[in-house]
Amino acid sequence: MAELKDQFAYRLWRYEGEKGELIPFLQSAQDHFGYIPRHAIKYISSVTNIPESQIYGVITFYSQFRLAPMGKNVIKICVGTACHVSGARRIVDTVQDILGIEVGDTTEDHLFSLFTVACLGCCSLAPVMMINDDTYGALTPNKVRKIIKQIQRKKT
Numbered sequence: 660m661a662e663l664k665d666q667f668a669y670r671l672w673r674y675e676g677e678k679g680e681l682i683p684f685l686q687s688a689q690d691h692f693g694y695i696p697r698h699a700i701k702y703i704s705s706v707t708n709i710p711e712s713q714i715y716g717v718i719t720f721y722s723q724f725r726l727a728p729m730g731k732n733v734i735k736i737c738v739g740t741a742c743h744v745s746g747a748r749r750i751v752d753t754v755q756d757i758l759g760i761e762v763g764d765t766t767e768d769h770l771f772s773l774f775t776v777a778c779l780g781c782c783s784l785a786p787v788m789m790i791n792d793d794t795y796g797a798l799t800p801n802k803v804r805k806i807i808k809q810i811q812r813k814k815t
Contacts, residue, residue, distance in 0.1 A: 681709060681717055685724055694725040730765045730772035732810055735789045738775045741782035746798075750786050751775060753800040757807050770814055771807075 684707070688699040695718055704711045718724040734754060738747045755761060758771050765772040781787045784796025788803075795806055 681707065681714065682721075685714075685718060689724060694728050727765060728769060730769050731814075732771050732790050734771055734773045735776045735779065736774070737777075737779040737781070737785070737787045739778035739782070741785040742779075742787055745785035747775075747786045749800055750788060750798050750803055753803045754788075754807070757804060768814075770811070 681703070684703050685695055688695050688703065692699060700711055700714050700718075703709070704714055718726060736742075736747060736751050736754065738751070742750075751762065754773055758766050758773065760766055760771070760773055762773055762775050779787050779789055779794070781794060781796055784794070786798045787794060787796040788798060789795070790806070790810065795802070
């Protein structure tokens with residue numbers, strides 16, 4: 660468990676049985692690792708005496724927690740009203756087809772993770788998606804293919 664350090668390990672080391680500490684422990688583990696790995700769950704369980712099954716239940720209940728690493732490029736496709744009526748479904752289908760993953764998944768090479776969101780606040784650009792901090796609007800399936808290919812080329 661030597662890799663469990665910094666704020667995460669410090670927080671657990673100082674644990675004195677306070678109720679309500681599980682969520683902060685999980686947030687700290689995710690901040691440290693980028694997701695919550697199995698060994699972190701075991702470690703939290705051993706320190707808090709909360710069964711691993713209960714910890715998994717909390718992790719899977721809250722959408723903020725992840726059990727797998729995120730891709731280097733996080734794609735968020737807006738499916739809000741303006742984007743929906745402008746063809747967001749076609750954009751989602753195109754990205755899924757190109758990357759071979761479903762919404763909520765990460766590609767095997769960990770280059771992309773795909774999510775849908777209720778709104779990105781760019782209704783005038785509908786349909787719209789964000790990849791990391793970059794926003795792409797007025798999307799068509801062809802534009803999406805070009806954007807993703809461009810990012811895939813940068814990887815090599």
